[in-house]
Amino acid sequence: MTQVVQYSRRGAVGVILVENPPVNALSQAVRQGLLDALRQGLEDDGARALVLAGGGRTFIAGADIAEFGRPLAAPDLNDVIAAFEDAAKPVVAAIHGTALGGGLEVALGCHYRVAVAKAMVGLPEVKLGILPGAGGTQRLPRLVGAHVALTMITSGEFVPAPKAHELGILDAIVEGDPVDGAVRFAEALDPAGPHPRVRDRAERIAADRGSAVFDEKRRALEKTARGLFAPQRCVDAVQAAAELPFEEGLKRERELFGQCMAHPQSKALIHVFFAERAIGKIPDVPADTPARPVATAAVLGAGTMGGGIAMNFANAGIPVTLLETSQEALDRGLATIARNYAGTVAKGRLTQAEMERRLSLITPTLDMAALAEADMVVEAVFEDMAVKQDVFRRLDAVAKPGAVLATNTSTLDIDAIAAVTSRPADVIGMHFFSPANVMKLLEVVRGSATAKDVIATAMQTGRKIGKVSVLVGNCDGFVGNRMLMPYSRQAELLVEEGAWPEQVDKALQDWGMAMGPFAMGDLAGVDVTWRIRQRRLAEGKAAGSPLTDRLYLMERYGQKTGAGWYRYEAGSRTPLPDDAVKRMIENHRETHQIRPRAISDEEIVKRMIYALVNEGAKALEEGMALRASDIDVIYLYGYGFPAWRGGPMHYADSVGLPAVLADIRAFQQHSGAEWTPAPLLERLAAEGGSFAAHDRRR
Numbered sequence: 001m002t003q004v005v006q007y008s009r010r011g012a013v014g015v016i017l018v019e020n021p022p023v024n025a026l027s028q029a030v031r032q033g034l035l036d037a038l039r040q041g042l043e044d045d046g047a048r049a050l051v052l053a054g055g056g057r058t059f060i061a062g063a064d065i066a067e068f069g070r071p072l073a074a075p076d077l078n079d080v081i082a083a084f085e086d087a088a089k090p091v092v093a094a095i096h097g098t099a100l101g102g103g104l105e106v107a108l109g110c111h112y113r114v115a116v117a118k119a120m121v122g123l124p125e126v127k128l129g130i131l132p133g134a135g136g137t138q139r140l141p142r143l144v145g146a147h148v149a150l151t152m153i154t155s156g157e158f159v160p161a162p163k164a165h166e167l168g169i170l171d172a173i174v175e176g177d178p179v180d181g182a183v184r185f186a187e188a189l190d191p192a193g194p195h196p197r198v199r200d201r202a203e204r205i206a207a208d209r210g211s212a213v214f215d216e217k218r219r220a221l222e223k224t225a226r227g228l229f230a231p232q233r234c235v236d237a238v239q240a241a242a243e244l245p246f247e248e249g250l251k252r253e254r255e256l257f258g259q260c261m262a263h264p265q266s267k268a269l270i271h272v273f274f275a276e277r278a279i280g281k282i283p284d285v286p287a288d289t290p291a292r293p294v295a296t297a298a299v300l301g302a303g304t305m306g307g308g309i310a311m312n313f314a315n316a317g318i319p320v321t322l323l324e325t326s327q328e329a330l331d332r333g334l335a336t337i338a339r340n341y342a343g344t345v346a347k348g349r350l351t352q353a354e355m356e357r358r359l360s361l362i363t364p365t366l367d368m369a370a371l372a373e374a375d376m377v378v379e380a381v382f383e384d385m386a387v388k389q390d391v392f393r394r395l396d397a398v399a400k401p402g403a404v405l406a407t408n409t410s411t412l413d414i415d416a417i418a419a420v421t422s423r424p425a426d427v428i429g430m431h432f433f434s435p436a437n438v439m440k441l442l443e444v445v446r447g448s449a450t451a452k453d454v455i456a457t458a459m460q461t462g463r464k465i466g467k468v469s470v471l472v473g474n475c476d477g478f479v480g481n482r483m484l485m486p487y488s489r490q491a492e493l494l495v496e497e498g499a500w501p502e503q504v505d506k507a508l509q510d511w512g513m514a515m516g517p518f519a520m521g522d523l524a525g526v527d528v529t530w531r532i533r534q535r536r537l538a539e540g541k542a543a544g545s546p547l548t549d550r551l552y553l554m555e556r557y558g559q560k561t562g563a564g565w566y567r568y569e570a571g572s573r574t575p576l577p578d579d580a581v582k583r584m585i586e587n588h589r590e591t592h593q594i595r596p597r598a599i600s601d602e603e604i605v606k607r608m609i610y611a612l613v614n615e616g617a618k619a620l621e622e623g624m625a626l627r628a629s630d631i632d633v634i635y636l637y638g639y640g641f642p643a644w645r646g647g648p649m650h651y652a653d654s655v656g657l658p659a660v661l662a663d664i665r666a667f668q669q670h671s672g673a674e675w676t677p678a679p680l681l682e683r684l685a686a687e688g689g690s691f692a693a694h695d696r697r698r
């Protein structure tokens with residue numbers, strides 16, 4: 001028998017234990033091991049019943065995702081499950097940790113399922129762009145009905161064991177050790193049977209035949225899962241459970257599973273799964289690098305960013321001191337925080353008591369000396385080098401030795417900020433995204449002197465406060481905003497050349513972006529963009545288009561002033577096209593003798609997305625990002641890039657780098673130097689490579 005699955009006996013019960021760390025994924029060896037162990041259990045005359053359990057931290061977290069993309073080796077998981085379901089002895093699944101995807105499908109093939117109260121079950125395949133392909137769409141509805149099954153399968157959400165018990169997915173909740181509990185449960189079973197098979201349960205699903213629930217779900221998903229392929233196929237598969245005999249339903253599930261697997265969206269989402277897990281792997285800061293303890297924090301600046309950052313610490317239970325320079329600013333900041341929490345309470349997502357607890361963790365102060373005991377200080381003052389350097393000088397004088405001194409700058413040089421302190425090794429960038437209490441991305445910016453344990457501390461603290469932390473290098477705009485500069489520039493050029501802001505935004509949104517560049521510019525603030533542009537112009541760098549200057553002079557600073565690239569009605573965030581902006585653009589075109597031309601959505605999307613790709617490739621080659629997949633994660637979590645396209649670098653891979661490069665060269669002929677192809681892109685395209693292959697080589 002293979003080692004990843006072991007058979008042993010406890011009294012009169014045989015125990016099949018999967019030992020395939022870290023999550024007991026159903027690799028080929030596990031599938032074969034399960035069949036072998038089952039045979040052994042059935043042949044063991046001393047065993048009247050069998051228990052299936054996972055060793056280590058979990059039951060079985062699903063198929064081995066790393067095996068996807070190549071033909072799956074025998075045995076097929078469906079055959080393994082059928083063997084358990086048809087076993088002549090009763091089989092009890094003993095669930096702890098998680099039973100996910102293929103793991104839950106195996107459990108559904110067992111005759112009984114018991115779990116500890118802390119366990120979770122779910123069919124999260126849809127998040128990988130696929131559907132449960134080992135009978136999950138056929139068996140789950142037979143237990144819980146189509147409505148619940150559709151919710152679970154199309155959302156992929158995990159269900160806590162007590163709820164799963166209530167729904168009928170689990171037969172019992174057991175106390176203490178799950179295997180002990182399952183063995184006790186199995187001892188009470190009649191070995192002579194009959195052993196209940198989920199596939200034979202017809203009563204729930206019969207009631208769903210011809211129900212409107214399927215069409216309703218399809219319509220709802222058109223809105224909530226816009227552009228996604230797998231959720232609709234999940235509905236088709238569950239409907240097949242209601243309308244077809246079990247074996248035919250399984251066949252239909254298989255077909256739909258194959259369609260999902262062959263679709264580019266599943267490749268993108270599987271890429272995202274591994275990309276999200278790769279971000280924590282930093283070659284010279286290994287996972288066991290000791291991090292500094294962060295029991296208390298401080299935030300400098302109670303503006304929109306500072307307030308949001310302070311909330312992150314409070315949300316994670318870390319007491320945080322919030323510093324401002326005037327009582328008025330402090331009061332304003334605290335009022336915004338209280339309003340944000342109250343909004344969450346009003347939506348029913350937070351209790352009043354929890355809100356009060358979190359608020360009590362935020363200590364306001366006007367006194368810099370109150371920061372002396374903080375383990376981590378995050379500066380979130382005005383985005384200006386002189387202001388930041390002044391703050392760091394003063395911070396250096398009060399912060400305790402060993403405190404991590406972080407700046408939330410979004411573009412400025414970390415080394416220049418660190419240089420004014422006596423401890424550059426303790427200085428790091430922690431670039432939060434606005435609104436900081438909502439957005440998941442955190443760029444952790446490594447300065448040339450930043451100590452490794454400071455990097456480990458910032459990455460770990462980021463995770464603790466609920467952020468997706470990605471390590472980046474110290475360059476203008478770091479990775480995300482650096483790439484945004486040519487992206488935004490293309491948006492403005494497209495408008496100069498003949499498109500309207502709303503056409504550009506719609507083209508990008510239709511393509512899948514959460515927001516178009518002009519609506520995003522209004523959210524971030526036209527004044528902010530303008531200030532960055534002025535600095536870059538002063539430094540002799542490329543800096544967007546003069547359209548921003550015109551808008552700034554019109555005092556159209558974006559949503560906050562009710563007018564930017566769009567106009568906004570009082571209390572509304574809906575961007576409305578504005579004739580005043582059109583006139584301004586037309587005037588600009590006339591001044592520069594630009595004859596507007598019709599621009600296709602295809603050109604818009606290519607120019608915008610390839611601008612990201614080209615700059616991303618430059619940042620990657622310079623070592624500003626550790627991996628192309630890190631860049632993808634940054635764009636998914638910080639910039640509303642659609643996960644089902646995998647991020648800009650994966651998207652370029654999926655188009656094919658030679659084709660991307662050919663378009664970039666054509667743009668270069670038309671517009672010149674700003675489209676100079678990234679040397680890495682040229683190399684990879686020439687050698688038939690991809691960003692993914694480049695990542696693997698590193």
Ligand code: TC6
Pocket residue numbers: 022023025061062063064065066077098100101102103124125128131132133134274277278
């Ligand atoms: C399916 O079942 C389809 C069936 C039909 C077949 C016909 N495979 O997330 P973590 C790795 S589809 C391979 O950091 P956590 C992960 O890459 C699958 N590897 O841990 C990481 O490796 P690293 C349906 C996997 O405690 C390590 O395990 N199932 C798999 O925060 C630790 O992972 C799912 O979609 C896997 N299935 O969360 C469940 N799962 O250390 C996917 C994990 O080398 N998994 N790894 O970077 C999860 O949701 C979470 O991993 C978790 C544990 C909740 C199980």
